[in-house]
Amino acid sequence: MTNVIILTGDKQSGKTTFLKNWCATQQNIAGILTPIVGDKRCFYDIEIADFYSMEVAANPPLNEGILIVGKYFFSQQNFAKAATTLMDACADNSLKYLIIDEIGPLELKQHKGFYQALLFVLEHLQKTVQLIIVVRQNCIEDIVQLLNVYNRQNSIFSIEQLQHLLA
Template sequence: MANIYIFSEPIQSGRTTILENWLPKVQGAAGFLTPDIYGQRKLYDIASGDYFDFEVDPGDCPDHTRMGDRAFDNNIYRHGRQLLLNAVNNWPRWLIVDEVGPLEIDEDGGWEPALSEVIKLHYDSDNECDLMLVIRDTLLNEAIQHYRLHAAIVLDRKFFGK
């Protein structure tokens, strides 16, 4: 049985960059990262190598979700959810979700309901896929409770050689 890992560090501590540097060392990864590129959040599809404009100007994108002073394209949220659901049809070696935050935990938004479905399927199936959830340190305990991740292995940057 594969494991669920939680990579937890503070906001703006380089979690996504650490994963970007780690990915070339692993084979068979899928899912997504959400890097900041030139000050704009993107969604990076790990399997295809494609980038999508995730952070938007609310005036240019009527279908968006606000998080603080940022707005995110709901079409990209839908795309990310579909990436997760597609991955469970042919479990990759690693399935990475960057990141699980307040939208998912408090509002059932963002990557939900696909994220909960993937976690449930991961627990219920006999697969070799390790699931990596990126969760900011201030939400770690809440996320563990919300998703019943008590058996998950919590990692910090040392796991990645940082």
């Protein structure tokens, strides 16, 4: 199996739901999913089945604890918590799969969000661990270039293709 699987598809096409359902059938898996719960994007720690908020209230007081992306306001503290989860997983010798949902313009253009965690994972994750990254279609070229810098082989899949691969 390839070292890095890139899962891509249209917004709201079921990528996160597919991964959450698939994760429920697996062992030795860790990572972060970003489902929408009650119209709000959340972080979901796969290993401990824990949800916590990604978004903060609309129009929060401006301070350094808020990450503004377009019309969205995200908690930098919870992004850091999710990033730590990803980095800590690199030390787990029993790990078979690590999932990062998702890498987009925030990471690849602005070097925020999961960017530093992604670099850490690419540097430290054992090559025997299958890394699955959800990537926006408009960022495929950028993520492939980054993976090439770290000598990580990769393959790009739609949900339908990945269902067959992981079956």
